[in-house]
Amino acid sequence: MNKLLSRVQRVDSLLCVGLDPIGEDAQVGSRLGEVIDQTADHVAAFKPNLAFFLSRENGVQLLRDTIQRIPKDIPVILDGKFGDISNTADHYARFAYDVVGADAVTVNPYMGDDAIWPFLREGKMAFVLAKTSNQPTHSLQDVALTRGGMLSDQAARISRQLDEENGGVGLVVGATQPDAMLRVRELCPDQWFLVPGVGAQGGDLAATLRAGLRPDGLGVLINSSRAIWQAADASAAARELKGQINEHRQITKANTVS
Numbered sequence: 001m002n003k004l005l006s007r008v009q010r011v012d013s014l015l016c017v018g019l020d021p022i023g024e025d026a027q028v029g030s031r032l033g034e035v036i037d038q039t040a041d042h043v044a045a046f047k048p049n050l051a052f053f054l055s056r057e058n059g060v061q062l063l064r065d066t067i068q069r070i071p072k073d074i075p076v077i078l079d080g081k082f083g084d085i086s087n088t089a090d091h092y093a094r095f096a097y098d099v100v101g102a103d104a105v106t107v108n109p110y111m112g113d114d115a116i117w118p119f120l121r122e123g124k125m126a127f128v129l130a131k132t133s134n135q136p137t138h139s140l141q142d143v144a145l146t147r148g149g150m151l152s153d154q155a156a157r158i159s160r161q162l163d164e165e166n167g168g169v170g171l172v173v174g175a176t177q178p179d180a181m182l183r184v185r186e187l188c189p190d191q192w193f194l195v196p197g198v199g200a201q202g203g204d205l206a207a208t209l210r211a212g213l214r215p216d217g218l219g220v221l222i223n224s225s226r227a228i229w230q231a232a233d234a235s236a237a238a239r240e241l242k243g244q245i246n247e248h249r250q251i252t253k254a255n256t257v258s
């Protein structure tokens with residue numbers, strides 16, 4: 001959290017560039033290097049998605065090299081959506097933190113807090129899936145609970161409780177449903193949200209930030225993966241998105257003061 005906060009402040013950015021490498025194995029390493037080097041000045045964090053590495057020969061080595069390439073003051077969120085029980089989760093945590101050197105992970109809370117605790121290490125952070133950006137035909141997250149609210153609310157409550165007990169727990173909340181974002185923000189007023197779904201998935205940036213930003217203009221990391229990866233000029237694409245986010249932060253802060 002300290003690393004994230006100091007990075008956010010140093011570059012005045014809430015942008016997270018997703019590293020979801022698409023393309024032939026032979027070219028992908030150099031494109032990863034380009035995207036990192038060209039966007040690093042504009043980002044608060046990078047988020048490599050594990051699947052895009054594991055689907056390749058020597059994918060783990062590529063992931064290690066990618067994380068090595070990222071300047072040390074930029075937090076790396078390994079998006080593995082890890083979700084197994086405690087002793088198994090402990091091995092995933094060792095992989096994420098010790099083998100490849102990530103600072104944070106994404107975690108699937110379906111198995112409850114057992115699946116989250118192993119990732120809560122000193123100096124590390126876990127972003128728990130609460131309300132994801134996809135809108136499936138058969139949703140679990142929207143299932144109504146007999147005690148009221150939905151399953152996604154329960155994921156949010158668990159993440160808040162663990163954050164209060166231990167610290168280092170954020171949430172994943174998609175950018176495609178601003179009403180749902182508002183609801184999660186009400187349940188978790190202080191925590192950081194990792195927010196995918198703008199760019200290729202078409203999420204509304206303004207509505208997302210209105211719903212998700214904290215009154216201090218912080219608390220949200222806006223992720224974009226394909227839209228940056230596929231841009232002819234990744235640096236310009238990252239700078240532009242960072243600028244758009246900051247315009248909305250200014251409006252939020254001004255509205256909070258007035």
Ligand SMILES: O=C(O)c1cc(=O)[nH]c(=O)n1[C@@H]1O[C@H](COP(=O)(O)O)[C@@H](O)[C@H]1O
Pocket residue numbers: 018020049079081106131132133134172173174196197198199200201223224225226227
């Ligand atoms: O945890 C995630 O990062 C995630 C959660 C979610 O609700 N939706 C979602 O798209 N993601 C990830 O965020 C990235 C989105 O990529 P783009 O749609 O290309 O910007 C992918 O790596 C997804 O796996």
